[in-house]
Amino acid sequence: MKKVFVKLNKVLFKEAFFCMLFSFLILGVIALIGLNISFFSPFEDAFKDFSYLDLYYTEKLEEKEEHVNENIFLVNVDKINRKEISLLLKAVAEQKPKVIGVDVIFKELKDPVLDNFLSESLQKKNVVTTYAFTNSGIDLSNEFIRNENATEGYTNFSFTSKSSVIRSFQGIKKENDTTYLSFGLAVAKKFYGNNWNSSIEKQLYTERTINYEANRDGFFVLEYKDLMNQESISILKDKIVLLGYLGDAKTHFLDLEDKHFTPMNKKFVGKSSPDTFGIVIHANIINMLITNNFINEVPNWVVMLVTLLLSYLALSYFIWLNKKQLASYILRLNILRIIFVIFFIWFSLLLFKNQILLKTAPIIAVVVFSVSLIGYYKKLVHYLNKKFKWKGYFYQD
Known part of the structure; x- marks a missing residue:
């Protein structure tokens, strides 16, 4: 039983890693399109002047x-x-x-x-x-x-x-x-x-x-x-x-x-x-x-590391939850996303009050975006399994 559990965890973490690569690839493509299409300029102009830290x-x-x-x-x-x-x-x-x-x-x-x-x-x-x-x-x-x-x-x-x-x-x-x-x-x-x-x-x-x-x-x-x-x-x-x-x-x-x-x-x-x-x-x-x-600013490499870690952990949890096929999966996903966003905004404001600037906007955006793509990743895995007999957490022997 213990060996099966360890094996399942390894497969789950491997699936979460591939899902993270998939979501980052999609995010990169969207960012590239946004930089090169003038349609996105009004949205960029609207948000670049806003920071929730101004609340402080x-x-x-x-x-x-x-x-x-x-x-x-x-x-x-x-x-x-x-x-x-x-x-x-x-x-x-x-x-x-x-x-x-x-x-x-x-x-x-x-x-x-x-x-x-x-x-x-x-x-x-x-x-x-x-x-x-x-x-x-x-x-x-x-x-x-x-x-x-x-x-x-x-x-x-x-x-x-x-x-x-x-x-x-x-x-x-x-x-x-x-x-x-x-x-x-x-x-x-x-x-x-x-x-x-x-x-x-x-x-x-x-x-x-x-x-x-x-x-x-x-x-x-x-x-x-x-x-x-x-x-x-x-x-x-x-x-x-x-x-x-x-x-x-x-x-x-x-x-x-x-x-x-x-x-x-x-x-x-x-x-x-x-x-x-x-x-x-x-x-x-x-x-x-x-x-x-x-005001001491948290280095960009730390922000990137935290983003990667949280994205990976979030994907691991929600892939596991998705596999269980719970009727309340979407509800749980939305509630936890809201809690995550509120917590990080509160946490960044707390740090800012103590003269520490943590740019949480990219962390929030990447993590929330990544878990939102699990459904699309699952469809991709389904196609790969059907076409190439792809094995993974969703399709195992």
Whole structure:
């Protein structure tokens, strides 16, 4: 009896292995068709911007709605002109912050006197300016204010993501023999100076998930009049001050200029408006860097290994269940699939709350898809048995 049981198990596991190969082959063909037929593009566009992990930020931001970051201050440039920006920079510098980050692109020369004054203000040792990578190369719109000793960083967040939702950023970009730093990394390095932990940079050559802590309301926001009407704002001393566009103080939530979609968007399914200003995204990145509060991503090889293992185990169980020809087979299959999906979504959210990102979407998709093909695999085995006397778990001597 024991030998028969062992033999049946060996045959079952062998059948599950062949079924897994069959399902992966079908999945590969479908994926190939999806990549090459434009019919699937709307579906791809609809889902690439959605992640159920965005649910986490709804809860997280509600818990931290009264917390305000005390290391990073935002200064709104709104619609002020270059003369006012120069005066604003002077007023900020007088408060002796550790770093002044300026997320403003000055596209061309306007007034020689004002431009020269602005250039001098932007070239102070504790100031970090910006530039951007475009499809045609590096946009050096700020070239007239640049010098050899200037500290600057690119404003791009991602170079590979096709999603319109800003979930990740690349801190370092290397082209040929030149290394470029992002605006956030340049500010963080300037903030720490000689105490900067350079080992962090090893993690930034590839895209890292942004650990969002707060939207606009989670930072102290100062307006032009707030700084120009105050002789001293001691709270800014030795802190990070970021200048950028934050819209009108009263109607900023309706403003779409320099706004992006992020996981903090309260409406994460369906159509919605961009929710976060670029300077706020930079502030979250900087906060993540200076606190070393990274989200650790589970390696792809681990995801692949877990997918293979779970697919194999699931197929073994459902092939065994299918062979028993139970009337409740389909019901059990559907119930267990739902439980599996719910469990993995809950499990991934639990890990995400503990700063671990596990991409469970491919695991769920492959496992659910594989067990759904058991019926088709059984028909293939039936054909092979009839045509070539194929033996296996479904057809044994």
